[in-house]
Amino acid sequence: MACTKERNVTLVNGQKFSPGNHPVEMGLPMLRLLAAGFKIDIVTPTGAPASIDD
Numbered sequence: 001m002a003c004t005k006e007r008n009v010t011l012v013n014g015q016k017f018s019p020g021n022h023p024v025e026m027g028l029p030m031l032r033l034l035a036a037g038f039k040i041d042i043v044t045p046t047g048a049p050a051s052i053d054d
Helices: 023-035
Strands: none
Touching: none
């Protein structure tokens, strides 16, 4: 699963955007995939820990 380490990303036009690693949006699909026998690795492009929304 590819995630972002950034809480907010600055767009080309200068506006801030929250890419949103929401726990429910990530967690529920992960639970279903794990139940189906998949292994999940969580990664970011830089290798830094993923930033999960509050």
